[in-house]
Amino acid sequence: MASVVGIFSHSSVSVPVKDKKLLEVKLGELPSWILMRDFSPSGIFGAFQRGYYRYYNKYINVKKGSISGITMVLACYVLFSYSFSYKHLKHERLRKYH
Amino acid sequence: MNENLFASFIPPTILGLPAAVLIILFPPLLIPTSKYLINNRLITTQQWLIKLTSKQMMTMHNTKGRTWSLMLVSLIIFIATTNLLGLLPHSFTPTTQLSMNLAMAIPLWAGAVIMGFRSKIKNALAHFLPQGTPTPLIPMLVIIETISLLIQPMALAVRLTANITAGHLLMHLIGSATLAMSTINLPSTLIIFTILILLTILEIAVALIQAYVFTLLVSLYLHDNT
Numbered sequence: 001m002a003s004v005v006g007i008f009s010h011s012s013v014s015v016p017v018k019d020k021k022l023l024e025v026k027l028g029e030l031p032s033w034i035l036m037r038d039f040s041p042s043g044i045f046g047a048f049q050r051g052y053y054r055y056y057n058k059y060i061n062v063k064k065g066s067i068s069g070i071t072m073v074l075a076c077y078v079l080f081s082y083s084f085s086y087k088h089l090k091h092e093r094l095r096k097y098h
Numbered sequence: 099m100n101e102n103l104f105a106s107f108i109p110p111t112i113l114g115l116p117a118a119v120l121i122i123l124f125p126p127l128l129i130p131t132s133k134y135l136i137n138n139r140l141i142t143t144q145q146w147l148i149k150l151t152s153k154q155m156m157t158m159h160n161t162k163g164r165t166w167s168l169m170l171v172s173l174i175i176f177i178a179t180t181n182l183l184g185l186l187p188h189s190f191t192p193t194t195q196l197s198m199n200l201a202m203a204i205p206l207w208a209g210a211v212i213m214g215f216r217s218k219i220k221n222a223l224a225h226f227l228p229q230g231t232p233t234p235l236i237p238m239l240v241i242i243e244t245i246s247l248l249i250q251p252m253a254l255a256v257r258l259t260a261n262i263t264a265g266h267l268l269m270h271l272i273g274s275a276t277l278a279m280s281t282i283n284l285p286s287t288l289i290i291f292t293i294l295i296l297l298t299i300l301e302i303a304v305a306l307i308q309a310y311v312f313t314l315l316v317s318l319y320l321h322d323n324t
Contacts, residue, residue: 052127056130065139065140081187081189082187084188088102
């Protein structure tokens with residue numbers, strides 16, 4: 001992903017491309033690519049912001065957005081909560097011996 | 099089975115850190131803001147709903163009470179979205195924790211009461227004695243009114259906690275009863291399943307109503323004290 005400075009919610013904000021996107025990185029270069037990423041708090045926050053706006057502009061911020069834009073988020077939330085409650089749900093499986 | 103029944107109310111943790119904080123911070127992601135006049139469908143419906151509820155709630159206050167409108171509208175949106183998200187399977191509802199509801203109720207109630215005592219002392223103290231009581235009853239009635247005032251934040255918090263927790267527990271129990279009866283006796287399974295569907299509709303209503311009641315009572319305390 002391109003590194004940017006400041007908030008960006010649409011593509012007309014000018015972006016200096018410092019490094020390659022993930023799909024353009026060759027397999028041997030992967031460790032050095034990971035080390036080049038910005039893992040500071042502001043870098044991680046920027047990554048979340050980019051991801052949020054990517055999803056938002058693709059599914060919700062369109063003229064005739066459907067209900068699937070928000071249903072996908074809720075489905076991911078259900079899976080996330082399931083992973084948290086797996087620990088005590090596994091005692092409720094239908095087995096003869098637990 | 100007893101341990102499993104209440105296990106969904108334990109706040110989730112990641113390696114000992116509270117993940118409940120992440121779950122409380124999740125609803126604002128579903129309510130985007132916008133700087134445009136004409137928006138996408140999601141923001142338009144949400145803005146329409148917010149306008150409807152805020153007009154309905156804030157008409158009864160005077161100018162000083164309306165300074166609280168941001169607080170009350172965000173309160174009702176937070177409680178309503180949190181309760182409704184808790185109806186999804188396996189999710190954790192923060193409003194089932196008494197600690198969170200107390201943290202919401204006590205500052206709001208205390209703010210309204212202290213505001214009333216600072217601005218209009220006579221009016222605020224007059225609430226302690228209803229009109230037209232016979233003279234011998236006055237000391238006892240003042241004590242009773244004081245207690246009923248001091249119990250208001252407790253009642254707010256406990257009402258919300260108990261309603262949501264009881265609804266979730268009932269759904270757990272009736273759901274597991276349906277599953278257990280499905281191998282024994284099929285017609286009664288259908289009856290119990292119908293009860294489950296009705297209960298889910300009730301829970302959706304309760305989620306919204308509890309948010310409304312909480313906010314309405316806070317605004318009532320505000321109205322008394324402005």
